[in-house]
Amino acid sequence: MLTIRKKYGIVLGTIFILSVIAFNLIMDKFFDKEFEDFIRNDMKDIYYISSKNLEDYIALNSIEKSSININDFDNKMIRFVIERVNTQGIFYDINGNIISTAITNEKVIDLNILKDLPPSFEEAKNNKTMLDIESKNGSILGKLSVPIYRNYNEQIGTLVLIKDYSDNYIRNINIKRLVNIIVLILFLAIFICIYFIASNIIKPIILLKNKLLEISTGTYPEKIENKSNDEIGVLIDSFNNMSERIKNKDEKEKSIFRNITHELKTPLTNISGYAQILNEDGFNDDEFKRNALNRIISESNRMHELVISLLDISKQSSDLKEYSFEAVNIKNIIEDLISIKYPKIIEKNLNIISKINKEIINGNKQYLTMLFSNLIDNGIKYSYENTDIKIETKEIEEYFQFSILTKGKRIPIEFKDKIFEPFVRVGEKGFSSKDSNGLGLYICKNIVLGHRGNIEVVLNNDKSKFIVNLPKD
Incomplete structure (x- = not known):
């Protein structure tokens, strides 16, 4: 499998190689053009100087231009023309036959090349001064073909000026190689820097990949x-x-599973035990039988409530981000709940003091009803008899606040933050209440979080005040 680092290295290496090749091709074109322009400019200067020399020679030797002929272009004349431009000269007649030559330095040029006509010789007959750049026997030659006329329309021959540019070409090649080496080193340094920078960027990604694989296991x-x-x-x-959230969630789920196992094991053991006794032959204790049946019914109801609560939690987990919100009248919900729970209130001789304002918030009516029902149920269940329960709603900035204050079983301060966890049950001496499955406040917390709110409890000896803040919109 190709890793990100290898893929990046292959892509970067390919770009590097293509860039070097492209740069070399561009530099070759550039230096070739510059070298060609150099020869053209140099030969242009040579042309002007040699033309002036030719005019001087004609004047010094009293030769009439209109009567000049091919015999005047002897070796002496050609040498005079080229002696100040450091070139070689050769004069051809119009048929391409050599008439005269002048060599300034026989070591500089191979004499055999004088026998070869320039490629543009024929074009020079059409009154065109032509330049040819040739590579001959390892030498780079510039050949300038200059047509010579007796009159404006009578060509008598062609003067070819030849200069060896091999030294210039070698110098040009050396400069090009030096530039290529410098650029290659620069490209290589850039490549190495980019690769190591990319590796440092990719390194934490690879580490993340390995950590994710650990989590997946x-x-x-x-x-x-x-x-x-x-x-x-x-x-x-x-x-x-x-990772921390998944870990906490996993630990919480494992804890819930262990607690569910424990919560179901106890009533099932009791039911099984009583059923075995009742099933024994000759068992005739009617009093025990009534108590046993009542206990079986009680344990069955307890398991039923536990299963219902677990189903509520499961549904909340799937609905948490899919709550169907609507405008909900909180006052109507709370007043209906107090009315429904009135028999329990009368049974404990409790006094409900309510200050409920008409509040409309955006929420899920079903879950909000479950939230307030659980909180009011807990208030009734854990309040002392003949005490007050104060229920209040009010608006605080952009939030709606619900609070319920009760006086009853004391919640130890060390359990203040734990009572919203699943299967936490608090009695007078800590975690011991058998009247609850320990899921009510956990369900309340999930509902509040699903509505982007918060829930807290304020403790003052045997007084407990649960406060819920929910955004109105």
Whole structure:
């Protein structure tokens, strides 16, 4: 499998090679053109100087231009023409036969090349001064063909000026190679820097991949140390937070499963025990039988309530981000709940003091009813007899607040933050109440979080005040 680092290295290496090749091709074109322009400009200067020399020679030797003929272009004349431009000269008649030559330095040029006509010789007959750049026997030659006329329309021959540019070409090649080497080193340095920078960027991604693989196997790795504040740093922080949340969720689910097992095991054991006794032959204790049947019914109801609560939690988990919100009249819900629970209130001789304003908030009516029902049920269940229950609603800025204050069983301060966890039951001496399955407040917390609100409890000896804040919109 190709890793990100290998893929990046292959792509970067391909770009590097193509860039070097493209640069070399461009530099070759550039230097070739510059060298060609150099020869053209140099030969242009040579043409002007040699033309002036030819005019001087004609004047010094009293030769009439109108009567000049091919015999005047002897070796002496050609040498005079080229002696100040450091070139070689050869004069051809119009048929391409050599009439005269002048060599300034026989070591500079191969004499055999004088026998070869320039490629543009024929074009020079059409009153065109032509330049040819040839590569001959390892030498780079510039050949300038200059047509010579007796009159304006009578050509008597062609003067070819030849200069060896091999030294210039070698110097040009050396400069080009030096530039290519410098650029190659620069490209290589850039490639290495980019590769190592990319590797440092990819390194935490690879680490994240390995950590994700650990999570997929059910293990939770240590937090990744974050040393950057860029996008990678944000990604690492997000991963650490996600890993911590998944770990906490997994631990919570395992804890819930253990508690469910325990909660179901006890009533099932009791039911099984009583059923076995009742099933024994010759058992005739009617009093025990009545108590046993009542206990079986009680334990069955307890399991039923537990299953209903677990179903509520399961449904909440799937509905948490899919709540169907609508305008809900909180006052109507609370007043209906107090009315429904009135028999329990009368049974304990409780006094409900309510200050409920008409509040309309955006929420899920079903779950809000469950929320307030659980809180009011708890208030009634754990209140002392002949005490007051104060229920109040009010608006605080953009939030709706519900509170219920009761006086009853004391909640130890050390359990203040734990009572919203599943299967936590608090009695006078701590976790011991048998009147609850310990899921009511956990369900309340999930409902509040699903509505983007918060829930808390304020403790003052035997007084407990549960406060719920929900956004109105």
